[in-house]
Amino acid sequence: xxxxxxxxxxxxxxxxxxxxxxxxxxxxxxxxxxxxxxxxxxxxxxxxxxxxxxxxxxxxxxxxxxxxxxxxxxxxxxxxxxxxxxxxxxxxxxxxxxxxxxxxxxxxxxxxxxxxxxxxxxxxxxxxxxxxxxxxxxxxxxxxxxxxxxxxxxxxxxxxxxxxxxxxxxxxxxxxxxxxxxxxxxxxxxxxxxxxxxxxxxxxxxxxxxxxxxxxxxxxxxxxxxxxxxxxxxxxxxxxxxxxxxxxxxxxxxxxxxxxxxxxxxxxxxxxxxxxxxxxxxxxxxxxxxxxxxxxxxxxxxxxxxxxxxxxxxxxxxxxxxxxxxxxxxxxxxxxxxxxxxxxxxxxxxxxxxxxxxxxxx
Numbered sequence: 001x002x003x004x005x006x007x008x009x010x011x012x013x014x015x016x017x018x019x020x021x022x023x024x025x026x027x028x029x030x031x032x033x034x035x036x037x038x039x040x041x042x043x044x045x046x047x048x049x050x051x052x053x054x055x056x057x058x059x060x061x062x063x064x065x066x067x068x069x070x071x072x073x074x075x076x077x078x079x080x081x082x083x084x085x086x087x088x089x090x091x092x093x094x095x096x097x098x099x100x101x102x103x104x105x106x107x108x109x110x111x112x113x114x115x116x117x118x119x120x121x122x123x124x125x126x127x128x129x130x131x132x133x134x135x136x137x138x139x140x141x142x143x144x145x146x147x148x149x150x151x152x153x154x155x156x157x158x159x160x161x162x163x164x165x166x167x168x169x170x171x172x173x174x175x176x177x178x179x180x181x182x183x184x185x186x187x188x189x190x191x192x193x194x195x196x197x198x199x200x201x202x203x204x205x206x207x208x209x210x211x212x213x214x215x216x217x218x219x220x221x222x223x224x225x226x227x228x229x230x231x232x233x234x235x236x237x238x239x240x241x242x243x244x245x246x247x248x249x250x251x252x253x254x255x256x257x258x259x260x261x262x263x264x265x266x267x268x269x270x271x272x273x274x275x276x277x278x279x280x281x282x283x284x285x286x287x288x289x290x291x292x293x294x295x296x297x298x299x300x301x302x303x304x305x306x307x308x309x310x311x312x313x314x315x316x317x318x319x320x321x322x323x324x325x326x327x328x329x330x331x332x333x334x335x336x337x338x339x340x341x342x343x344x345x346x347x348x349x350x351x352x353x354x355x356x357x358x359x360x361x362x
Contacts, residue, residue: 002027002265007170013183014155015208017168018260018269022150023108027265030150031108044146045229045295045331046085049321051308053088056227058302059339059351060089060141061096063225066345067139070223074140078105078132078213079147083118089143090122092311102126103135132216139222145229148213148278153205153271154187155248158198163188166203168261175261184208190277194239204239204246205271210281218285223343226287229295231334232273234360247272278338279361287340291352292361296332299325301353 005027006012006020022029045052064073077086086102093100102122106112107130119126129135155166157179164179165187182188190206198204217226232238238247250257252267260269279289304322312318324330339349348356 003170003173003175006168006175006264007173010171011167011169011178011180014166014168014260015152017264018152021264021269022152024265025108029265029268031110032265044081045325045335046081046088046145048324048331049318050084050088050091050311051304051318051322052299052325053085054092054311055299055302055304055307056085056143057089057092057096058307059227059349060225061093061098062350063141063341063344064100066347067223070139072139073100074138075100075102075143076105076135076138076140077102077143077145079144079150080104080106080115081111081145083115085143085145086115086126087118087122088311090119090125092307094122095310099125100140103129105129105132105135107131132213132220135216135220137220137222138224140224142217142221142224142226144226147230148207148210148228148273149230149232149270150268151207151209153207153248154183155246156182156187156191156204156206158195158200158202160200163191163195175264190274191239194235194241197241198239199241199244202241202244203248204243205248207271207274207277210277214281214285214287218287218342221342224341225290225344226282226340226342228278228338228340229335230273230338232275232336235274235276238272238274238276275336275338276361278340279358282340287342288344288346289338289358289361290341290344290346291337291339291349291356292358293337293352293355294333294357295335295337296326296328297355298337298351301355302351 025031080086102125106128112128157164165182167178167180169176169178186208187206248271250260250267250269282289308314308322326332
């Protein structure tokens with residue numbers, strides 16, 4: 001049982017606790033199978049309507065043309081869930097008479113099985129890898145839809161004396177927290193400029209696993225683009241003194257759960273993304289930050305309404321789904337798009353024609 005594994009390792013950092021709860025190959029939340037859509041714990045843009053993936057394909061095509069239409073152009077998706085984004089991207093490209101290899105990085109066998117079922121119509125184009133390290137050097141586009149918000153985070157708290165880290169201890173099935181010294185000096189480096197203004201008891205998160213992603217990808221991508229969809233903030237907002245309880249949340253049956261220890265392995269754990277960290281890491285590892293905006297202007301700039309007519313009957317149900325993707329009370333303003341390029345011409349990409357708020361990350 002997961003609690004027994006946690007007890008054997010305790011005390012452990014919250015990042016390790018979150019890693020085991022989400023990614024343990026047998027008892028982790030994702031290993032048990034995704035809980036997407038209205039009957040699950042949460043939904044993502046690809047589960048709302050196929051027009052999302054089809055519109056993303058429009059941006060992919062622009063990058064393909066900017067690279068000079070290389071014959072080895074490849075698509076890579078990391079954290080593909082049930083595979084709906086891949087299906088909709090490939091379907092739209094097929095509609096345009098194009099066929100590219102599509103690689104999915106998926107370490108969990110149960111998710112791979114679901115993706116294989118979803119992507120059966122494109123079985124000849126799709127291949128699976130268990131980690132980024134297995135990628136061969138390529139030209140193309142990497143997609144990361146709600147990937148970074150699910151990476152394990154370290155949990156910090158400001159005390160009257162110092163910045164401490166939250167550790168998790170399990171005793172006889174009971175979970176409790178304790179504060180101790182930081183497990184990694186990079187944690188203090190990330191928050192130090194902001195911590196001086198925090199009140200006592202302030203809590204927040206730091207994700208250190210982001211660097212591994214960029215370091216590995218920099219070894220593999222020759223030229224192309226990285227398109228990131230996620231919810232989060234620029235660093236000044238992320239570590240604002242008023243955000244006293246951070247962004248850490250649990251989700252269960254579409255309800256927000258404040259207690260991350262309530263159902264270990266049975267509820268989703270998530271923390272918002274520090275988009276400034278993504279900007280800094282991209283520059284450190286040889287990527288150029290090209291665009292940053294909310295999901296609604298990104299999709300509208302790419303002609304989402306025209307794409308809707310191409311991939312649906314434009315019924316009332318289709319229009320309602322489009323509203324969910326675009327309106328502020330849906331996913332239109334809560335989710336952001338960050339596009340980073342490698343050896344890509346520094347042009348104004350179509351997806352940022354209406355809005356580019358990259359300055360917020362500096």
